């Protein structure tokens with residue numbers, strides 16, 4: 001029996017209760033981060049309200065109402081898993097990826113950067129920078145996914161599988177309007193182009209302004225679902241944007257592009 005630390009009225013709190021509250025708090029916060037901005041958050045809040053009402057009715061001894069709500073919650077649990085299937089998947093993926101892979105990749109990125117710095121820059125980053133500036137100048141639409149740790153194939157579909165070195169000429173050629181591969185996204189993994197013309201999941205986020213079109217929504221969508229970042233060139237105005245964890249940074253400068261490429265490519 002763990003020792004009681006303090007009491008609030010009739011409630012006796014021990015060390016495990018504090019631990020319990022802390023873990024539930026962290027899990028709820030992570031869940032909120034995952035669902036933020038999506039319609040799923042509204043459903044989640046609805047379910048929480050239902051659950052709290054059930055607890056309140058039960059505590060007040062209103063048996064009929066609480067038993068009806070209990071049935072709802074019972075079915076609700078199964079339907080929650082179905083409704084939130086993509087979010088549950090992403091949540092588990094995030095947990096696993098964060099704990100296992102990110103540590104390794106952080107080290108390899110750190111070491112990689114040290115080697116690159118010693119050699120005077122990473123050629124792939126320089127090639128993508130030049131390609132993006134050129135495409136921005138000519139208002140050529142482009143969408144580039146840089147997968148970080150997760151396997152992007154689980155979410156990204158279609159297009160043409162490739163296994164090519166990144167080069168300025170290749171990136172510009174793929175997105176050239178006459179190219180059969182220009183429509184869709186280019187996927188980069190471990191500094192190699194693994195797919196072109198890929199179809200990405202489109203974000204349903206209500207936080208995005210109405211002016212944001214499908215290309216940018218697709219960039220946001222894929223970063224909501226897997227550990228990846230996206231670089232986008234707008235065909236409409238030639239602006240370069242960046243997407244990460246479901247957030248869109250619009251109209252970034254060349255300096256910022258260099259900084260982000262250094263961090264994520």
Ligand SMILES: Nc1ncnc2c1ncn2[C@@H]1O[C@H](COP(=O)(O)OP(=O)(O)OP(=O)(O)O)[C@@H](O)[C@H]1O
Nearest residue numbers: 141183184185199200213214215216218234235236
């Ligand atoms: N789900 C998707 N996955 C990958 N690429 C997509 C997807 N949806 C749209 N695109 C790309 O975006 C192009 C259409 O972009 P649209 O004009 O709707 O978006 P936008 O965000 O307004 O971009 P822009 O500012 O370049 O016009 C398509 O031709 C296609 O290449």
